[in-house]
Amino acid sequence: xxxxxTSLRAIVxxxxxxxxxxRERFVAALVRPLVWLLVFAAGFRAALGLSIIPPYQTYxxxxxxxxxxxxxxxxxxxxxxxxxxxxxxxxxxSMKLLLTSPLPRWWxxxxxxxxxxxxxxxxxYAFLAIAAAFGITLPPLGYVTVLPALVMAGLMLGALGLVLxxxxxxxxxxxxxxxxxxFPMFFLSSALYPLWKMAESSKLLHDICAVNPxxxxxxxxxxxxxxxxxxxxxxxxxxxxxxxxALALRGYDPARTRIARRG
Amino acid sequence: MTGLEVAGLGYSYGARQxxxxxxxxxxxxxxxxxxxxxxxxxxxxxxLLTRLFVSPTGRITIAGHDLAKTPRRALARLGIVFxxxxxxxxxxxxxxxxxxxxxxxxxxxxxxxxxxxxxxxLDMRVRAHETCRALNGGHRRRTxxxxxxxxxxxxxLLDEPTVGLDAAARAAITDHVHALADDGVTVLWATHLxxxxxxxxxxxxxxQSRILADGTARHIAGDTTLRKRFLHLTxxxx
Numbered sequence: 001x002x003x004x005x006t007s008l009r010a011i012v013x014x015x016x017x018x019x020x021x022x023r024e025r026f027v028a029a030l031v032r033p034l035v036w037l038l039v040f041a042a043g044f045r046a047a048l049g050l051s052i053i054p055p056y057q058t059y060x061x062x063x064x065x066x067x068x069x070x071x072x073x074x075x076x077x078x079x080x081x082x083x084x085x086x087x088x089x090x091x092x093x094s095m096k097l098l099l100t101s102p103l104p105r106w107w108x109x110x111x112x113x114x115x116x117x118x119x120x121x122x123x124x125y126a127f128l129a130i131a132a133a134f135g136i137t138l139p140p141l142g143y144v145t146v147l148p149a150l151v152m153a154g155l156m157l158g159a160l161g162l163v164l165x166x167x168x169x170x171x172x173x174x175x176x177x178x179x180x181x182x183f184p185m186f187f188l189s190s191a192l193y194p195l196w197k198m199a200e201s202s203k204l205l206h207d208i209c210a211v212n213p214x215x216x217x218x219x220x221x222x223x224x225x226x227x228x229x230x231x232x233x234x235x236x237x238x239x240x241x242x243x244x245x246a247l248a249l250r251g252y253d254p255a256r257t258r259i260a261r262r263g
Numbered sequence: 264m265t266g267l268e269v270a271g272l273g274y275s276y277g278a279r280q281x282x283x284x285x286x287x288x289x290x291x292x293x294x295x296x297x298x299x300x301x302x303x304x305x306x307x308x309x310x311l312l313t314r315l316f317v318s319p320t321g322r323i324t325i326a327g328h329d330l331a332k333t334p335r336r337a338l339a340r341l342g343i344v345f346x347x348x349x350x351x352x353x354x355x356x357x358x359x360x361x362x363x364x365x366x367x368x369x370x371x372x373x374x375x376x377x378x379x380x381x382x383x384x385l386d387m388r389v390r391a392h393e394t395c396r397a398l399n400g401g402h403r404r405r406t407x408x409x410x411x412x413x414x415x416x417x418x419x420l421l422d423e424p425t426v427g428l429d430a431a432a433r434a435a436i437t438d439h440v441h442a443l444a445d446d447g448v449t450v451l452w453a454t455h456l457x458x459x460x461x462x463x464x465x466x467x468x469x470x471q472s473r474i475l476a477d478g479t480a481r482h483i484a485g486d487t488t489l490r491k492r493f494l495h496l497t498x499x500x501x
Binding site: 002003004006007009010011014017018021092093094096097098099100101102103104108254255 | 313314315316317334335336338339341343345347348349350351353354361362363365366367368369370
């Protein structure tokens, strides 16, 4: 095995091991979207009328509509959780061990990203399994075709987490930044309501939702869950991933001292 | 020249100069103590030597490899023990070492053999399956030194490795690392404690971002104790 693959395997395995050690994190990651799905969506089912929009072929329940958004929510929260653990690593000093490895820094960051994405994907499948148990099911093929969409969304949001971790200096600052990232990203997206509904309320909010990369990650997942391909959403996700990755590499550049100063 | 070479190194945090014109050489197999009071610039120097910072001025050469031009080759020859513990406390000693080995591209039998050799060198083999959380401070430090040796580095950097340890553990760690230098490893040992420096050790004194003295500890101490000489040089009351 090459040094690159050896290090990738070790970093991903360590992320997975850390996740397994934090059982409450796993439970929280599942409870959060399930509350939305089984409580919030049930309450709003009567209030919100949804027309037939792609990829749906028939009228759908609100639970069915927000299922892809909640998959996105899991990936979003996990990306931010990974970012938090990177800031923690830096505070604890273990980030230094990674950054002084003789492998290219971009590869080490990619390995971190891959680890975070793998955990996101596992969480989403666990969520989909529980949703299916409650009767919210998808076409069987959708469970397979959603995998690449989840990987893409995981990489994009993991890269955003890397960017944030490179700029957040202290663990104490994390909660504030999260509130300014997670909530706007989630609520200003198509996760909970279709964009045309938003346009009825406010053109400005609709436009913000339309450029939010998270909207496109959710739409990519939504189409993939029905074994359909949304090229526009994929393009947006790819562009956002490239942008976030470039910023992360810049943030972790040793010629810029933010990382080393703290950890 | 192999070993460690630092030439004309400078670094500043905005307007505050942290290092200025720092130059010294550590020959292969030499134990060099880098002595300086808190705030002298030792940690900044270590961040530059490990490429966590990059300096716009000066040059660092590790085992013949220029850190700026060939960073991966230079880092591959470098073993590092950071001041702050970098062990994953939930993992065993062996798991921690295996993770590090993987970051250096080693796995399987090669990694196992090297991990065993490093643990033997620090008398830590019997604790290989204990979680690091269960270890005392001295054993954790020995684990970190063993980890830094897995890839057989030419140069070993230790940033105040005895902080927080009792006298016996400090003496044991100091002895272990002197033995490593006797085996041919180039050692740079940062400390602010004069009693960790032996008379025949090479000594570099860093103070207020500059090098104040460079020579053997015996020579620098002259006709007084190293502690008194150090306090005199750094302007602290004896």
